[in-house]
Amino acid sequence: MQSKPVMTLDDVKKIAAAAEAEALANKWAVTIAIADDGGNLLWLQRLDGAAPLSASIGPAKARTAALGQRETKIYEDIINNGRFSFLSAPNIEGLLEGGVPVLVNGVCVGAVGVSGVKSSEDAQIARAGIAALGL
Secondary structure: OOOOOOOOHHHHHHHHHHHHHHHHHOOOOOEEEEEEOOOOEEEEEEOOOOOOOHHHHHHHHHHHHHHHOOOHHHHHHHHHOOOHHHHHOOOOOOOOOOEEEEEEOOEEEEEEEEEOOOHHHHHHHHHHHHHOOOO
């Protein structure tokens, strides 16, 4: 039997606070979503001024990053490089940059998905949140 780390509610709150601080420091109106390793939503926060659609895209990015155990930019690049058949992969959506897995000693314990600004800025916010864990 193996054991693995899991995120606590305190971890989720640290990620959310740091991600929110990064977004506010840059005056970016976004939605921040945090999922566990199974892609289940643990946190959803839509900042003032964020587009309503971002409340659907952020969690989709988090879920995809958690289930795939990799950044969603990888999937976006696969599709943009012509492998359109990847769009038929089952049970994933949010194939845009901005979903970042939370890795602890190489083990995916969840992911952060952000939506609302440029995709690279979404990813910047997600990474700032994860950095708060000091991994």
